[in-house]
Amino acid sequence: MNKSLEEHWQEVYHKKNENEVSWFQKSPKLSLDLICSLNLNLDSHIIDIGAGESRLVDNLLNLGYTNISVLDISLKSIEKTKKRLGLKSKLVNWIVSDINDFKPKHKYDLWHDRAAFHFLKDSLEIKNYIKLLKNSLNIDANLIIATFSENGPLKCSGLEVSRYSKNSISNLLKNDFKLIKSEISIHNTPFNTTQEFLFTKFKKK
Numbered sequence: 001m002n003k004s005l006e007e008h009w010q011e012v013y014h015k016k017n018e019n020e021v022s023w024f025q026k027s028p029k030l031s032l033d034l035i036c037s038l039n040l041n042l043d044s045h046i047i048d049i050g051a052g053e054s055r056l057v058d059n060l061l062n063l064g065y066t067n068i069s070v071l072d073i074s075l076k077s078i079e080k081t082k083k084r085l086g087l088k089s090k091l092v093n094w095i096v097s098d099i100n101d102f103k104p105k106h107k108y109d110l111w112h113d114r115a116a117f118h119f120l121k122d123s124l125e126i127k128n129y130i131k132l133l134k135n136s137l138n139i140d141a142n143l144i145i146a147t148f149s150e151n152g153p154l155k156c157s158g159l160e161v162s163r164y165s166k167n168s169i170s171n172l173l174k175n176d177f178k179l180i181k182s183e184i185s186i187h188n189t190p191f192n193t194t195q196e197f198l199f200t201k202f203k204k205k
């Protein structure tokens with residue numbers, strides 16, 4: 001029987017330590033640089049989509065942001081991040097949900113997604129994610145999406161991914177989002193291999 005998506009990711013986070021997955025970053029530096037360039041108010045509503053055990057939330061808390069949400073399909077990844085943060089975890093809004101089923105309770109000023117959106121392969125799911133973005137972000141809100149680039153791997157965690165170029169991702173989003181910046185970034189995995197990412201920053205029209 002095929003594993004569900006949730007089972008797949010639960011198993012990953014049950015079996016592997018933080019630094020035993022290809023996407024591990026000691027510091028999510030490029031995401032932080034892009035976020036700092038936005039000069040957001042500290043009470044801006046920020047969400048990290050498919051955050052896993054990313055240390056982005058630790059850094060955002062240290063920077064003083066007070067309205068941070070973290071979403072992942074895997075309860076285990078959220079439990080591990082909460083444990084790492086200790087008491088500070090109480091300052092974060094934790095959401096265990098498949099992004100395909102996510103019904104936000106309010107709108108966000110910043111939506112960050114590193115290596116989650118690219119798992120969507122089905123054109124209807126991609127369309128629905130874009131609809132979700134459109135409906136969940138305030139006007140002038142910021143969107144940071146990092147995916148594998150055209151030269152990136154075909155798979156991540158054994159699952160096929162969609163790869164994007166600056167043009168292909170901005171075309172997908174062009175009705176509601178204006179591309180502000182894009183950057184290719186080479187990620188060094190813990191296994192001494194490299195992966196080419198495309199980081200993009202958009203503004204909601």
Ligand SMILES: C[S@@+](CC[C@H](N)C(=O)[O-])C[C@H]1O[C@@H](n2cnc3c(N)ncnc32)[C@H](O)[C@@H]1O
Nearest residue numbers: 009023050051052054072073098099114115116
């Ligand atoms: C490659 S990891 C990236 C984790 C994190 N963003 C980072 O940069 O370290 C992908 C993450 O997306 C989550 N994910 C995958 N598909 C998802 C979905 N449909 N809904 C919500 N989260 C999902 C996984 O559980 C995993 O934590």
